[in-house]
Amino acid sequence: MTGLLLLSRFIDRINEFFGRNVAWLVLAAVLISAGNAIIRKVFDVSSNAWLEVQWYLFGAVFLVAAAYTLQKNEHIRIDFISNMLSKRTRDWTDLFCHVVFLMPFTLLITYLALPWVLKSYNSGEISANAGGLILWPAKILVLIGFSLLTLQGISEIIKRWAVITGIIDDPWVSHDNPPGVEEMLKNMPEEQGK
Numbered sequence: 441m442t443g444l445l446l447l448s449r450f451i452d453r454i455n456e457f458f459g460r461n462v463a464w465l466v467l468a469a470v471l472i473s474a475g476n477a478i479i480r481k482v483f484d485v486s487s488n489a490w491l492e493v494q495w496y497l498f499g500a501v502f503l504v505a506a507a508y509t510l511q512k513n514e515h516i517r518i519d520f521i522s523n524m525l526s527k528r529t530r531d532w533t534d535l536f537c538h539v540v541f542l543m544p545f546t547l548l549i550t551y552l553a554l555p556w557v558l559k560s561y562n563s564g565e566i567s568a569n570a571g572g573l574i575l576w577p578a579k580i581l582v583l584i585g586f587s588l589l590t591l592q593g594i595s596e597i598i599k600r601w602a603v604i605t606g607i608i609d610d611p612w613v614s615h616d617n618p619p620g621v622e623e624m625l626k627n628m629p630e631e632q633g634k
Contacts, residue, residue, distance in 0.1 A: 459508020
């Protein structure tokens with residue numbers, strides 16, 4: 441189990457790196473959007489390429505950060521029902537859902553995305569919009585995003601099993617504060633955090 445936990449930590453580091461760094465693409469999308477709007481209003485000039493770049497950036501943020509969201513346990517769930525369950529039942533439910541629902545779905549999408557991306561790349565597929573961009577960079581984001589999500593699913597299965605069997609403490613301890621506040625409090629010196 442030690443080797444699997446090392447694998448889990450390695451996967452977590454990869455997705456944390458991508459999850460934290462992809463956030464900068466939001467700023468890029470906002471700046472491109474603002475610049476495009478200003479140029480369109482002031483100079484009456486526009487290009488579909490600028491709109492498509494915004495879509496690519498949004499897609500990158502959404503797809504690449506999905507695994508990081510799962511890692512931080514910030515994905516959508518029905519808390520009203522989940523909170524009525526015991527901790528042990530929630531752990532077993534998470535494990536079951538990761539194995540039965542998440543993994544088959546992410547593996548299928550990853551499997552189907554590979555030929556889709558290769559076909560787009562090999563054909564030099566271009567957007568149907570006038571002045572549009574090549575499509576394979578956007579399509580490869582689907583492959584990358586679901587590959588990262590598959591890896592994070594493996595990591596979560598390892599961690600859930602380790603928590604259920606008592607090998608590790610639960611990394612998903614529930615808190616009363618938003619995640620950003622919890623992280624800030626965790627990084628504060630002991631006497632200031634009280």
